[in-house]
Amino acid sequence: MRTQIELLFIALGFFTRLPIPGWVAFSPDKLGQAARFLPLVGWIIGLIGATVYWLAVQVLPVDLALVLSMAATIRATGAFHEDGWADTCDGLGGGWTKAQVLAIMKDSRIGSYGAIGLVLVLLAKYLALANLAAGDDYPVIAALLVAHSLSRLAAVSLMAVLDYARADDSAKSASVARRPTSAELGLATLAGILPLLLLNPREALTALVLTAIVIVWAIRTFARRLGGYTGDCLGATQQVAELAIYFGILAAWSST
Secondary structure, three states: OHHHHHHHHHHHHHHOOOOOOOOOOOOHHHHHHHHHHHHHHHHHHHHHHHHHHHHHHOOOOHHHHHHHHHHHHHHHHOOHHHHHHHHHHHHHHHOOOHHHHHHHHHOOOOOHHHHHHHHHHHHHHHHHHHHHOOOOOHHHHHHHHHHHHHHHHHHHHHHHHOOEOOOOOOOHHHHOOOOOOHHHHHHHHHHHHHHHHHOOHHHHHHHHHHHHHHHHHHHHHHHHHOOOEOHHHHHHHHHHHHHHHHHHHHHHHHOO
16 A cells, blocks of 8 residues: 555656655656556646635636636646647647657747647637636536546556657656556546546546547557657647547537
8 A cells, every 4th residue: 555655646746746755765667657646646636726716716707717727737737748738739740750750849949839739728728618617616626627637547548558759768758658557557547537427427428538539549640650659748648638528528518
């Protein structure tokens, strides 16, 4: 049990900016095993976003409460996944060969594709949540809790299928690049789908189907362009899946 708790804290320390106990010892092997807890980290990030939204909406307009909620989740993760999305947009948009794409994605500077992609994905998430907030706070809170966990399961799914594209990379993202075992993937899947119980069956099914579509799209795209995935690809997958889940919940919610 202590080992599992330590792995959870390692995942929390790697994928977020949240403080963890000092006794937790990082190692490449442990970091690779900790990926199983990425959806569970999503629970915590979703809970932060939902809590900030609920508190803010008591005294502020919905629009401002949503902005504060999004800012809180970005601050909690250090824009880890948003950065991956921006780098992936730059790489896939500006590179033609695998080497070019990987070189662009490794550049810390953000280009036009990344800037535009980042603005659009944040705007789309805000608008989706704003429409869910019409008349009731519960749909937003449920959507945040579901999307942050299920979208991180999408990222773990890539790790289970694809190889790491930077075989000679010594960056910290390479440390987590190992295929999860069946047990680890099962644990991640359970943590990723359990929050779907917060939704009605139509919303849950729509969110699940759109997440599967994003996973298939990401696997095909990264396999074709890179022959595998990078840490940035995982972040991009999480961002697209999170947005797709909001869209799916909104579409199902609006049709009831």
